[in-house]
Every structure is written in C-alpha cells, then in structure tokens.
Amino acid sequence: MADDINNPDSGNTGKKNEEDMSTSSLAAVAAGRQSHAPATQALGVGLEARGVHAWFGDKHVLNNISLDFWPGTVTALIGPSGCGKSTFIRTLNRMHEFIPTAALAGEVLLNGEDVYAAGVDVTKIRLKVGMVFQKPNPFPSMTIAENVLAGLKLAQLKVENKDDLLEECLERAGLWKEVKDRLGTYGGSLSGGQQQRLCIARSLAVRPQVLLMDEPCSALDPGSTLKIEETIQHLSSSVTVIIVTHNMQQAARVSDYTAFFLSDGGPGEMVEVGPTSEIFSRPKDKRTENYVTGRFG
Amino acid sequence: MSTTTVKPQKPWVASPKDRVESVLVFIVAIAISAVTVAVTPMKGKLAYVALFFISYLVLDYFFNRIKRGKAAGIDSVFRAIVGMAIAIAITPIVSILAAVWQRGHKGLHLSLFTTDMHSAAPSDPIINGGLLHAIIGTGLLVAFALVISVPLGILTALYLTEIRGRFTRPIKFLVQAMSGIPSIVAGLFILAAIVYPFTKAYNGIVGSLALSILMIPTVARTSEEVLRLIPSELREAGVALGGTQWRTVAMVVVPAARSGLVTAMILGIARIAGETAPILLLTGGGDSVNTNMFHGSMGSLPFYIFSGLTTGTDESITRAWAGILVLLVFVIVLFVLARFLGNRKVGK
Incomplete structure (x- = not known):
C-alpha cells in the first residue's frame, strides 16, 4: 500500500521515527492531555484480566497478565511486535478462541463475572466488548447504512428508531458529515480512514461497554489517524477504550493509562502499567524507559 | 496559462x-x-x-x-x-x-424452437419438425439437477470453509474424487440403486439424480474456492459484533461471495448440460414434448443428437448437427455469463 511509506503509525517505521523523540517530549504530550482517570475506583466494575495466559498450540504466547480497565478511560497497550498485545485484547472479548489451536488460562471479569465461565453466552460478551480491527473491514455486500446497523441484524437486536441510531453512531465516529448524503452507497467506496471510522460506528451501534482497538490506525495516513484519535477522545467519556498501538505518540496523545508488554523470546509479559504521563516521564522499569525513548524495539 | x-x-x-x-x-x-x-x-x-x-x-x-x-x-x-x-x-x-x-x-430454422419431432420422420425435409421437446427436456433435467445440487454443493463448501470440522479432509478428498467420476458410472449407479429396485421405467427425475451426482462436486469445489477468498477479517468482524457463526455466514460471508457462488452454479450447469450417457440409460428419449419429470421418457438435446447421428439419413444427421450447435451455444453462453458474473467486484 502506497500509504505505508508516509505512515508514521505502521509498526516498523513508527519506531524509527520515535528515535529522536526524547522521553520528556512524549511525557509532555501525555501530561498535556486532560485525563479522565478517576482517583479511586470501585472494584468489580468494568473489565479486569486476572492471571491471563494464552497459547497457540504448544507455544506459550502470553504469561500471567493481570490488568484492570476503568470505565471511562483509555488504556494503551504498547510494546514491540510479537509481544502478545493483540492476543491479549482478543482474550478480552473471546475472539482468541476463533483460532483453532488457541488455548487459555486465567479469568477475564466483565462487571465482576468471568466471561469464560461455563454457560456464558459468548455472543453477549462480544456485544458488550466490541472490537475494531487493524485493517478496515466493512462488509462489502452492504451499504454504509447497512454496515452501521449490521450488528443489530447479526445479534438480532430490536431498535425503536434506526435512523436516529444510524446518525448517532456515525456522528460519534466522526463520519456523519462526510457520508450523510450517500448512506446508500457501498462501504467499499470510502477511503481507508473513512472505512475505519465506519467500522467504529458499526461497533458502537450495538452499544458496547468496552471497545477494543487493535492497531486501528496502522493502515491509515496521518490525517485519518488524527480523526480516529479525535473519535477516541470523544468516545472515552461513554465507553472504556483499550487500544493496541505501535505509535508511542499516539499512546501519549489518547490514553489515560499505558501498559508496556515485552517478550524476551518466550511468552509475552506485561512489564509495567501506570498512568500514561508516568510511563512516559518516570517509568519504573529500565526496559520501559529504553522502549519509550526508542533505544530498542 | x-x-x-x-x-x-x-x-x-x-x-x-x-x-x-x-x-x-x-x-x-x-x-x-x-x-x-x-x-x-x-x-x-x-x-x-x-x-x-x-x-x-x-x-x-x-x-x-x-x-x-x-x-x-x-x-x-x-x-x-x-x-x-x-x-x-x-x-x-x-x-x-x-x-x-x-x-x-x-439445419437452423425458426420452427426448430417451436415444434417437436412427433409428426416428422427422420427422412423428412429439415424444415419439418424441430427440437422443442429436446430443449424443454434438457431444461427440465438441468433445472431439477440444479435444485438438488446447488444447496448440497454450497452447504458442502460451507462445511469445508466455515465449520472446518473433523471430516473436512476426508470430505474434501471425496469431493475431489467425485469430480472424476465418469458419467456412465453415475448413470449405472442410479440405474442399480433406484431404477431397478423401484421405478423400473424411464423418467426424467432419475436422469436429474444422475446429473446431480456429476454436478455436486463441481458446485462444491468452485464454491469452496470462492468462499476461501472471503477474508477472515469479515468473519471476525461479524462474530465480534455479536453474531452467531450461522448468522455471520448467512449475512456476511455468503452475500460477499454471492457473485462467485452464481459462477459456481453456472459452471455446474455447463458441466452437465451435454452429458449423454446417464440420460440414455435413465431418461431415454422421445419425439414429443414431455413435461412430466416423474413419468415417461423425455427428449433431450444429447439424446436428440445421438439418435439423429445414429439414424443415418442426411436429414437426421443435419438435424443432429443443428442440435449440437444449439447445445454448444447454450454452454458457451453459460460460460460467458459465468465469467461476467465472476469478474464483477464483490458487492457491486
């Protein structure tokens, strides 16, 4: 894709661009952001991972991750490629089991209840924990409007006023103004950035409590990336957002909390988690500091 | 400027x-x-x-x-x-x-498509009689085979690409092996399994059953290839929106593959339209229009060609060549249609 050449967000080039970026300037970005992080948080509310391990076949890819996601916050997962960030967020809405060889240990608590408990309806979990993928994937056989409302049909939900919901979701995804006159055209006719916002709108239509974003901007140009980041800022007041990103500036710009994942060749582990401004200004772990200052990775 | x-x-x-x-x-x-x-x-x-x-x-x-x-x-x-x-x-x-x-x-003339052969002798001038009965017969045989094969073929393809159960490998192997079955074997199988024990007479539906045996592997394999081309991101997106697997397949995967599945269907028809051996064995022939699939022998284009060539008069041989031309044009039109539909962009 030609876009990748100028794309500061695509995995490899992204890190190169960060090399001249000092810790302090990222920290400044992070500090300048109005944080939604609440001072205290009642336990048992929101999404919590408790000792999550993951395997693909015999390969242990994720080791003992425990992480809480507060409602109304944005958490960024950063770390080099292959450290298990994407695998981890896919365990949160049970997309992990979509891969035939996948296995798992540990608990993921949504509002205090384990999503992997026996008898849990997996489709209900995925309704509450929505997902936006790395590559924009609008349904090719559906129009823009049908794409946004596809979740309702897929999950057989009833809605009083579809037009209002359509407008609301596209508005929240920051796409309404651009597409309101061509809701009947196919989703594939939009640009990559618009398609990704369409996918965000599609996820919002089923009113998820949590939205997982797996490198949502890695296939997009800087302008579209900025729009998605604005969208994330708007969403974070009503939805818990968890975003995997290779772009540390993005993590600093959009997130309240940052978790740093790393694999030393074995299973991926979480090195450190904390408020984003601290991760970028006073990381506790030397490895985190090396990574955020671009000294390795 | x-x-x-x-x-x-x-x-x-x-x-x-x-x-x-x-x-x-x-x-x-x-x-x-x-x-x-x-x-x-x-x-x-x-x-x-x-x-x-x-x-x-x-x-x-x-x-x-x-x-x-x-x-x-x-x-x-x-x-x-x-x-x-x-x-x-x-x-x-x-x-x-x-x-x-x-x-x-x-041998081409307009009444070829409006009259049958019941009042025309093999040595009559070309202008007498036509192949209406053969066209209607082939149409019915193909239509019934289509109704049987397309659901079975597409469901088989869905098993191979979506369910991917324990039997995926053996079924894939069987489907591939089935596409090599000689048509006479399919005909003999239906003859031994259905005609001799039960119906004991020529009719259309047993011919369609034999044609289905030949058509199912073509439809299944082509559909499988088309469904494999649908990116797994779409399936993941459907499931991540709270859809069950069945609803995701029905609402996202199959619509995205629609034009390819139509192509699979047309290729299946083209595969069987000219099959002669099972028809000779099971459906027989005839000179007049028979629209009852369940009773009596039924004319068809391959039978018309076969009998025309074996009768041996100049007129009957010319009629047979006209039949070949009609059949060939029919198959070519189907292939062109398949290409056209297959080349269209998904979802457009």
Missing part, C-alpha cells in the same frame, strides 16, 4: 521500423518453409507448419541476438515457443466450433 503542449508518448512501444522488421522475419520464415517443402521430400500441411516454426525460431533468435544481444535472443525464443503452444492449444477448439457451425447452420 501555459501554452506549451506536451504530447503523451509511449517510448516503450515498438517503433514502425521495428514492426516492419518483425513482419519481415515472419515472411522470410514462411518463404523458407515453402521452399523447403517444395525441394525436399517433406510434404503435407504438418511439414509446412513444423518447418515454419523451426525456421521462425532460428531466424528470430539470430535477428534479436544481432540487434539487441544474447539475452534478447533467448527471450525471443521463449516468446516464439509460448506463442506456438497457444496456437496448438487453440486450433482444435476453433476447428470444432468451425465444424459445428459449418454443418449445423444448415
């Missing part, structure tokens, strides 16, 4: 001089082969073609080598070989089409 006009050019295209030179090489090669045929004992069309090919290969190689170097010379040899291979592959197809048109068009 700028007044300079830059003309779009294509510097990489061969210049007129280059083209004249290539044509000259071609003509010299023809001349060499003609002279060789005239002065040596090698005679006949085949010698002419073979000598032309060899002399063209050699001439073109040296011409390009002298002009542009060794690599270009070898390049030209490969180009000549590929061109010759295409010519050899296309020749039989074109000559079949030419032969069918040459002999078949004499």
Whole structure:
C-alpha cells in the first residue's frame, strides 16, 4: 500500500521515527492531555484480566497478565511486535478462541463475572466488548447504512428508531458529515480512514461497554489517524477504550493509562502499567524507559 | 496559462521500423518453409507448419541476438515457443466450433424452437419438425439437477470453509474424487440403486439424480474456492459484533461471495448440460414434448443428437448437427455469463 511509506503509525517505521523523540517530549504530550482517570475506583466494575495466559498450540504466547480497565478511560497497550498485545485484547472479548489451536488460562471479569465461565453466552460478551480491527473491514455486500446497523441484524437486536441510531453512531465516529448524503452507497467506496471510522460506528451501534482497538490506525495516513484519535477522545467519556498501538505518540496523545508488554523470546509479559504521563516521564522499569525513548524495539 | 503542449508518448512501444522488421522475419520464415517443402521430400500441411516454426525460431533468435544481444535472443525464443503452444492449444477448439457451425447452420430454422419431432420422420425435409421437446427436456433435467445440487454443493463448501470440522479432509478428498467420476458410472449407479429396485421405467427425475451426482462436486469445489477468498477479517468482524457463526455466514460471508457462488452454479450447469450417457440409460428419449419429470421418457438435446447421428439419413444427421450447435451455444453462453458474473467486484 502506497500509504505505508508516509505512515508514521505502521509498526516498523513508527519506531524509527520515535528515535529522536526524547522521553520528556512524549511525557509532555501525555501530561498535556486532560485525563479522565478517576482517583479511586470501585472494584468489580468494568473489565479486569486476572492471571491471563494464552497459547497457540504448544507455544506459550502470553504469561500471567493481570490488568484492570476503568470505565471511562483509555488504556494503551504498547510494546514491540510479537509481544502478545493483540492476543491479549482478543482474550478480552473471546475472539482468541476463533483460532483453532488457541488455548487459555486465567479469568477475564466483565462487571465482576468471568466471561469464560461455563454457560456464558459468548455472543453477549462480544456485544458488550466490541472490537475494531487493524485493517478496515466493512462488509462489502452492504451499504454504509447497512454496515452501521449490521450488528443489530447479526445479534438480532430490536431498535425503536434506526435512523436516529444510524446518525448517532456515525456522528460519534466522526463520519456523519462526510457520508450523510450517500448512506446508500457501498462501504467499499470510502477511503481507508473513512472505512475505519465506519467500522467504529458499526461497533458502537450495538452499544458496547468496552471497545477494543487493535492497531486501528496502522493502515491509515496521518490525517485519518488524527480523526480516529479525535473519535477516541470523544468516545472515552461513554465507553472504556483499550487500544493496541505501535505509535508511542499516539499512546501519549489518547490514553489515560499505558501498559508496556515485552517478550524476551518466550511468552509475552506485561512489564509495567501506570498512568500514561508516568510511563512516559518516570517509568519504573529500565526496559520501559529504553522502549519509550526508542533505544530498542 | 501555459501554452506549451506536451504530447503523451509511449517510448516503450515498438517503433514502425521495428514492426516492419518483425513482419519481415515472419515472411522470410514462411518463404523458407515453402521452399523447403517444395525441394525436399517433406510434404503435407504438418511439414509446412513444423518447418515454419523451426525456421521462425532460428531466424528470430539470430535477428534479436544481432540487434539487441544474447539475452534478447533467448527471450525471443521463449516468446516464439509460448506463442506456438497457444496456437496448438487453440486450433482444435476453433476447428470444432468451425465444424459445428459449418454443418449445423444448415439445419437452423425458426420452427426448430417451436415444434417437436412427433409428426416428422427422420427422412423428412429439415424444415419439418424441430427440437422443442429436446430443449424443454434438457431444461427440465438441468433445472431439477440444479435444485438438488446447488444447496448440497454450497452447504458442502460451507462445511469445508466455515465449520472446518473433523471430516473436512476426508470430505474434501471425496469431493475431489467425485469430480472424476465418469458419467456412465453415475448413470449405472442410479440405474442399480433406484431404477431397478423401484421405478423400473424411464423418467426424467432419475436422469436429474444422475446429473446431480456429476454436478455436486463441481458446485462444491468452485464454491469452496470462492468462499476461501472471503477474508477472515469479515468473519471476525461479524462474530465480534455479536453474531452467531450461522448468522455471520448467512449475512456476511455468503452475500460477499454471492457473485462467485452464481459462477459456481453456472459452471455446474455447463458441466452437465451435454452429458449423454446417464440420460440414455435413465431418461431415454422421445419425439414429443414431455413435461412430466416423474413419468415417461423425455427428449433431450444429447439424446436428440445421438439418435439423429445414429439414424443415418442426411436429414437426421443435419438435424443432429443443428442440435449440437444449439447445445454448444447454450454452454458457451453459460460460460460467458459465468465469467461476467465472476469478474464483477464483490458487492457491486
């Protein structure tokens, strides 16, 4: 894709661009952001991972991750490629089991209840924990409007006023103004950035409590990336957002909390988690500091 | 406003001089082969073609080598070989089409499509009688086979691509093996399994059953290939929106593959439209229109062609060639339709 050449967000080039970026300037970005992080948080509310391990076949890819996601916050997962960030967020809405060889240990608590408990309806979990993928994937056989409302049909939900919901979701995804006159055209006719916002709108239509974003901007140009980041800022007041990103500036710009994942060749582990401004200004772990200052990775 | 006009050019295209030179090489090669045929004992069309090919290969190689170097010379040899291979592959197809048109068009007339043969004897003039009964028969046989095969074929493909259960490998193997079943075996199977124990008579539906055996593997394999092309991101997106697997397949995967599945269906029809052996065994023939699939023998285009050619009068042979022409046009139209639908962008 030609876009990748100028794309500061695509995995490899992204890190190169960060090399001249000092810790302090990222920290400044992070500090300048109005944080939604609440001072205290009642336990048992929101999404919590408790000792999550993951395997693909015999390969242990994720080791003992425990992480809480507060409602109304944005958490960024950063770390080099292959450290298990994407695998981890896919365990949160049970997309992990979509891969035939996948296995798992540990608990993921949504509002205090384990999503992997026996008898849990997996489709209900995925309704509450929505997902936006790395590559924009609008349904090719559906129009823009049908794409946004596809979740309702897929999950057989009833809605009083579809037009209002359509407008609301596209508005929240920051796409309404651009597409309101061509809701009947196919989703594939939009640009990559618009398609990704369409996918965000599609996820919002089923009113998820949590939205997982797996490198949502890695296939997009800087302008579209900025729009998605604005969208994330708007969403974070009503939805818990968890975003995997290779772009540390993005993590600093959009997130309240940052978790740093790393694999030393074995299973991926979480090195450190904390408020984003601290991760970028006073990381506790030397490895985190090396990574955020671009000294390795 | 700028007044300079830059003309779009294509510097990489061969210049007129280059083209004249290539044509000259071609003509010299023809001349060499003609002279060789005239002065040596090698005679006949085949010698002419073979000598032309060899002399063209050699001439073109040296011409390009002298002009542009060794690599270009070898390049030209490969180009000549590929061109010759295409010519050899296309020749039989074109000559079949030419032969069918040459002999078949004499039997074409408008009432061919409006009358049947029940009041026309084999030696009657061509203008008497037609193949309405055969067209209707083939249409019905194909339609019933379609109704049986398309759901089974597509569901099999969905098992192979979406469910991917424990039996995926053996079923995939069986489907591949089934697509090699000779049509006479499919006919004999239905004869032994259904006609002898139960119906004991010619009728249309048993013919359709045998055709289904031949059609299901084609539909299943083509559908499987089409469904495999649907990116797994779409399935993941559907499931991540809270859809069950069945709803995701029905609402996202199958609609995205729609035009490809239509192509699979058409290729299946084209596979069976001209099948003769099972029809001869199971459905028989007939000279008048029979629209009852469950009773009595039924005419069809392959049977019409078969009986016309074996009857042996000049008129019946001409009628058979007209039947071949109609059948061929029908199959070609289906293939063109399949290509057209297959090339359309998904979802448009």
